[in-house]
Amino acid sequence: MVIHPVLLIAIPLITAFIIPIFKKYGAAIAGGAIAFNMGYAIGIFFHVYSNGKIYETIAGFNPPIGIFLAIDSLSALLALIINLFAFINFVAIGKEANYKFSMLYLLAIAGSTGIVITGDIFNMFVFFEITAVASYALIAGKKDKKALEGAIKYMVLGSIASSFILIGIALIYSQLKTLNIYDIAARIASMDAKIKWASFAMLLTGIGVEAEIFPLNGWVPSAYQGASEGVASLLSFAPSKAAIYAIARLMLVIFPFHATYEIALWVGVITLLIGELAAFMQEDVKRMLAYSSIGQMGMILIAFSLASQDLKYALIASLFLIVSHAASKSSLFLLSKSEKMHGMASKYTGIVSVLSLIGMPPLAGFWGKWYLMLAAMDEKLWLVIILIFFAGIVETAYFARYLHRSIGNDGELSLRYKAAMAAMASFAILFGLLPLVYKIASLPLWGG
Amino acid sequence: MNFAALTLPCYITVAALLSIGLYGVISKSNLMKIFISLSIMETGVNLLLITIGYIPGGTAPIENANFAKYVDPLPQALVLTAIVIGLSVTALAIAVLISYYQKNGTLEYKEGMKW
Numbered sequence: 001m002v003i004h005p006v007l008l009i010a011i012p013l014i015t016a017f018i019i020p021i022f023k024k025y026g027a028a029i030a031g032g033a034i035a036f037n038m039g040y041a042i043g044i045f046f047h048v049y050s051n052g053k054i055y056e057t058i059a060g061f062n063p064p065i066g067i068f069l070a071i072d073s074l075s076a077l078l079a080l081i082i083n084l085f086a087f088i089n090f091v092a093i094g095k096e097a098n099y100k101f102s103m104l105y106l107l108a109i110a111g112s113t114g115i116v117i118t119g120d121i122f123n124m125f126v127f128f129e130i131t132a133v134a135s136y137a138l139i140a141g142k143k144d145k146k147a148l149e150g151a152i153k154y155m156v157l158g159s160i161a162s163s164f165i166l167i168g169i170a171l172i173y174s175q176l177k178t179l180n181i182y183d184i185a186a187r188i189a190s191m192d193a194k195i196k197w198a199s200f201a202m203l204l205t206g207i208g209v210e211a212e213i214f215p216l217n218g219w220v221p222s223a224y225q226g227a228s229e230g231v232a233s234l235l236s237f238a239p240s241k242a243a244i245y246a247i248a249r250l251m252l253v254i255f256p257f258h259a260t261y262e263i264a265l266w267v268g269v270i271t272l273l274i275g276e277l278a279a280f281m282q283e284d285v286k287r288m289l290a291y292s293s294i295g296q297m298g299m300i301l302i303a304f305s306l307a308s309q310d311l312k313y314a315l316i317a318s319l320f321l322i323v324s325h326a327a328s329k330s331s332l333f334l335l336s337k338s339e340k341m342h343g344m345a346s347k348y349t350g351i352v353s354v355l356s357l358i359g360m361p362p363l364a365g366f367w368g369k370w371y372l373m374l375a376a377m378d379e380k381l382w383l384v385i386i387l388i389f390f391a392g393i394v395e396t397a398y399f400a401r402y403l404h405r406s407i408g409n410d411g412e413l414s415l416r417y418k419a420a421m422a423a424m425a426s427f428a429i430l431f432g433l434l435p436l437v438y439k440i441a442s443l444p445l446w447g448g
Numbered sequence: 449m450n451f452a453a454l455t456l457p458c459y460i461t462v463a464a465l466l467s468i469g470l471y472g473v474i475s476k477s478n479l480m481k482i483f484i485s486l487s488i489m490e491t492g493v494n495l496l497l498i499t500i501g502y503i504p505g506g507t508a509p510i511e512n513a514n515f516a517k518y519v520d521p522l523p524q525a526l527v528l529t530a531i532v533i534g535l536s537v538t539a540l541a542i543a544v545l546i547s548y549y550q551k552n553g554t555l556e557y558k559e560g561m562k563w
Contacts, residue, residue, distance in 0.1 A: 122526060129533045133540060140544045148548045152479060152557075155541050159486040160473065162537075163466075166493045166530060173523065174500040 026099025271298030
């Protein structure tokens with residue numbers, strides 16, 4: 001069977017623009033498209049896992065002139081996570097979705113998937129913009145004051161970010177006359193040093209806004225607080241994960257220098273500390289979860305920055321952290337719809353997600369932190385280890401308070417909601433128990 | 449006409465547009481003015497892309513037997529894409545600002561709006 005990864009982007013895009021014709025069945029059509037995407041992403045993942053990387057050229061022009069898609073095992077896993085959780089999330093919120101919401105949801109999924117599988121840096125910019133525009137509209141869709149405030153903040157920062165990304169791309173193009181990521185990577189050494197570092201700074205700043213990195217994350221708490229539960233859940237697993245993966249690609253493929261790892265490491269550490277401390281001080285549940293997300297993104301960035309030096313543990317750590325964060329945070333955001341946890345499904349979701357986030361064995365979050373520690377010990381970064389432990393303590397404190405306050409017996413959620421939450425949380429257990437990811441990480445991940 | 453001398457004023461204009469845009473975003477409190485500043489910034493970036501693709505004395509990249517020297521067509525394609533993206537973001541921003549105005553009766557962002 002011939003695999004066409006481009007369908008992962010094309011199907012949701014086409015469907016999104018078909019939906020306005022069949023307004024009444026919008027949510028059902030969108031559900032079908034997302035289900036197809038999920039199935040296809042699973043298929044591609046296992047294909048890549050057993051047969052190695054896939055390249056697809058678009059419109060018959062060969063790289064480096066034509067645009068092409070490059071799928072290694074890491075981007076296949078990211079595409080799988082995005083589409084899988086998109087489907088489960090849509091099961092929960094699909095009943096309330098009108099056709100406009102379904103359209104924007106599909107666009108956000110298409111954009112995020114595009115970011116992780118594209119091999120062209122300008123294409124990546126376009127997908128960033130598709131995702132960002134869809135997310136602005138999704139956040140603003142709730143139309144109350146908080147939602148509009150969050151959307152406006154995100155829009156202002158997102159627009160500055162897109163200008164910065166474009167300047168970075170322009171600087172690279174001015175020197176190398178190419179936009180292909182692997183072509184840039186092969187010739188990066190011939191770039192003028194000043195322009196090289198200027199473009200790295202621009203790209204990191206621009207993508208860092210989407211990846212929720214300190215100090216570029218002013219929009220995060222307001223946007224998550226203002227958005228409806230389903231959208232907050234979407235934001236926590238699709239655009240942010242795609243953006244952090246884009247930073248990893250930037251750092252490990254395009255600019256593989258010692259200085260970039262150092263910068264990313266310390267930016268990650270600061271993001272982790274600020275995020276966790278700010279989360280500790282929040283009263284609002286969604287704001288707390290948003291700040292906690294910032295902390296987790298910092299930890300994922302630390303893992304990716306160590307991945308260059310220490311391929312044995314750090315990459316596995318980042319994979320486990322990404323899975324754990326996607327599973328636990330999106331289920332907790334869905335859970336935040338009701339103030340209290342009630343019934344088996346809600347309690348199960350809340351407790352499993354929290355335990356995975358604070359890193360209890362044998363859940364996915366534990367393996368993430370465990371391998372991260374091992375990687376940091378290999379590099380003898382004792383200060384980083386102490387700070388990660390400290391952040392873990394803060395995290396445990398506020399999540400314990402969260403559980404203490406919210407376990408109760410009032411309020412009611414629909415069955416679909418409960419099923420989706422519980423399913424998401426189960427992935428934390430599943431990935432904790434399966435040593436699957438370990439094998440994936442041992443495949444060759446990078447390169448042309 | 450000295451075409452080579454054209455690029456330096458272009459780069460200066462790029463720097464000026466970017467600085468004006470960033471300054472506007474940071475210093476203004478009216479949301480509409482902030483989005484106008486963002487558009488100015490986008491224009492600066494587009495001009496940067498065009499300037500990078502410029503070759504002194506080159507003509508438009510359309511095949512013609514009378515001219516042998518063309519400017520680089522790729523940045524122009526990129527700018528077209530960037531203009532469309534900028535337009536859609538601006539349109540969405542104005543739609544959101546209209547709802548914001550209907551809810552709050554003002555386009556100034558409130559003091560309660562924490563950054």
